[in-house]
Amino acid sequence: MSEDHSGRIGAIHRELHSHLPSAPELRVKALESLLVEKGLLDPNTVDAWIEVYTEQIGPKRGAEVVARAWTDPAFRDRLFADGTAGITELGFEGWAGGHLRVVPNTPAVHNLVVCTLCSCYPHAVLGIPPNWYKTAAYRSRAVRDPRGVIAEFGDAIPDDVEVRVWDSTAEVRYLVLPERPAGTEDWDVARLARLVTRNSMIGTERDLGRLVGRG
Amino acid sequence: MDGIHDLGGRQGYGPIDVNEPPEPFHAPWEARLFGITRAFTRPAMFSIDLFRHVRECIDPAEYLTRGYYDQWLLAYAVLMVDAEAVTVEELATGKSAKAIPNMPPPMTPAKVATLTKAMSRFDRESDTGPTFAPGDKVKTIPFGSSGHTRLPQYARGREGQIESFRGVHTLPDTNMAGDGPAQPLYTVSFLAADLWLGAAGRKDHVYLDLWESYLERA
Structure with missing residues (x-):
């Protein structure tokens, strides 16, 4: 311009x-x-969009993607190879899902997603972003002090874990695959999906184990 | 542009509202504006890059204080005025002074279910292969441009490493009209300690998706 x-x-x-x-x-x-x-x-179309993003398209989709990746290694491999194809298998293709990349947490790695320049977000699988994701407070600190940001949300990242921050500067969108908590070995996809929080798929939460007792 | 939007690494913005209620919208007007932006017929071509640049041009004090969806409203309002589809007076009063000729009928509710599945892709067929390969050491260019660009200030003039090649994607800097040229896009990893003093001694990394013209061989 x-x-x-x-x-x-x-x-x-x-x-x-x-x-x-x-x-x-x-x-x-x-x-x-x-x-x-x-x-x-058409004002009725406005109502329809609000309803679909309030009732239907939200972090429950991402949680199902995560739970399936935990239980189906072949699906997980396909999801890592091409996130967009992976979510399309589940019928979750949509807004900002055209170049999706799924980044897995491991015992040695923690991932955190931000968009420092605007507010890019994988709407197709997480729906409407929380307001904090779009604020100056989060966007400014996530790249500079990710451990401090995650601590503010209540999780401490051990010193020997590598933090990887993904700044969504292009049209690639990132979804964090959190670690499956211990004690869930015999759980099915639906029960596992109820454990998965929106914040764990952004990366501001790491430990889903504390929720196991409530699952 | 070196605007207020380029927030990565800025300090002094205070704590994050970690106890925000889980509902997607926090006021009826937010939901309404969101729905409007999904449903309305664009009276002219607004590329995502032009939309972002117009949002970046919001007055800095307003950028930091207006609600997110209010900023969307301002950006679409500016785009429509700039395209001469509506006037400031019309936006202020909500009354149309002049019809827009040759517009198709607006989107119907019945179309929404199909349109939620629409996915834009930004990679393009190209004969141009990538110059860099995973593992290559690169250095980002030191300068910003006064127009739209996606190389944040905090990562300018820094050394990093190509992590992966993501395909040949439209370059935001020259895609205002939506038909701009495409360039190889890479995910580039930067050691946090090479970006921030406070990260010394850690093996943490920051990854950015950067176009070829933002990079030089290190």
């Missing part, structure tokens, strides 16, 4: 700032009314 165009973009931002309603709910209302009047939007 030319500097002229960037300058024009900045000028439109400033003009909008002085003219749009000051409360976000009023800005959204005005935008929706305008788009409907322009023939660009």
